Amino acid sequence: MKKMIVILLLSSTYIFASGTQRHFNPGDGERLIKEIDILKKGRRISAELMTHLGSALKESIKKNGFVKSVEVCSLKVLPMTEKIRKKYKLKSIKRISTKTRNINNAPDKLDQIAIDYLKKEKKSSYLQQQVKSGKFFYRFYRSIGIKDTCLNCHGTRKDMKIMTRSKIAKIYPNDKALDYKIGDFRGVIRLEF
Numbered sequence: 001m002k003k004m005i006v007i008l009l010l011s012s013t014y015i016f017a018s019g020t021q022r023h024f025n026p027g028d029g030e031r032l033i034k035e036i037d038i039l040k041k042g043r044r045i046s047a048e049l050m051t052h053l054g055s056a057l058k059e060s061i062k063k064n065g066f067v068k069s070v071e072v073c074s075l076k077v078l079p080m081t082e083k084i085r086k087k088y089k090l091k092s093i094k095r096i097s098t099k100t101r102n103i104n105n106a107p108d109k110l111d112q113i114a115i116d117y118l119k120k121e122k123k124s125s126y127l128q129q130q131v132k133s134g135k136f137f138y139r140f141y142r143s144i145g146i147k148d149t150c151l152n153c154h155g156t157r158k159d160m161k162i163m164t165r166s167k168i169a170k171i172y173p174n175d176k177a178l179d180y181k182i183g184d185f186r187g188v189i190r191l192e193f
C-alpha cells in the first residue's frame with residue numbers, strides 16, 4: 001500500500017515516497033491515516049466517474065453515432081461530475097490535460113506537477129497536499145489513458161470520420177487533443193477534498 005502513495009508536502013516537512021518517510025512530527029501519524037483514506041476514496045470516486053462517462057459515451061455512440069456524441073464529452077460531463085461532486089461532498093472535480101480541446105481544462109502549476117509525476121512514473125494515482133494558514137487541503141489525481149473508443153474523437157485523421165473531425169474543429173478551433181494512440185496518457189481526473 002505504502003509503495004503506491006506519494007504525498008507531496010508543500011510545507012516541505014517531509015516527502016513520502018515508495019514507503020520512505022523522513023522527519024516524522026507529532027500528529028503526522030493521524031494525518032497519514034486520513035491521507036490513506038483520501039487516497040482510497042479518490043480511487044473509488046474517480047473509478048465511478050470514469051465508468052459513468054465511459055458508459056454514457058458508449059450508449060450515445062451506439063444510439064446516435066460519433067458526430068452527435070461529440071456533445072457527450074462536453075455537455076454531459078459537467079452535470080455528471082457535479083452529481084458525483086455533490087454525492088461525495090467534494091470541493092471540485094475536473095478533467096485536466098496538457099493537450100486540451102477545451103482550454104478550461106488546462107492545468108495550473110500544481111496540476112502540472114502531478115501530471116509530470118504520473119507520466120514519468122507511469123502511476124495511476126497521486127495525492128497532493130497543500131497547507132494554507134495551517135489547514136491541510138488535498139488534491140487527488142488519477143491518470144486517464146486512451147482506449148480505442150477515444151480515437152474516434154481524439155485520434156489521427158485515419159481513425160476519425162471526416163464529419164466528426166470537422167464538427168469538433170468548428171466547436172473547438174484551437175483543439176490540441178488529437179493524434180493520440182491507444183495507451184497514450186490523455187490527462188487526469190482531479191478531485192479536491
Ligand code: HEC
Nearest residue numbers: 069070073074095097099100101102105149150153177187
Ligand atoms: C464523441 C467524441 C468523443 C469521444 C469518443 C471521446 N471524447 Fe474526450 N472530448 C470530446 C470533446 C468534445 C471534449 C471537449 C469537452 C469540453 O468542452 O469540456 C473532450 C474532452 C476530453 C477531456 C478533457 C480535456 C480536454 O482536452 O479538454 C478528456 C480528459 C477526454 N476528453 C478524454 C477522453 C477519453 C479518455 C476518451 C475515451 C474513453 C474520450 N475522451 C472519448 C470528445 C470525445
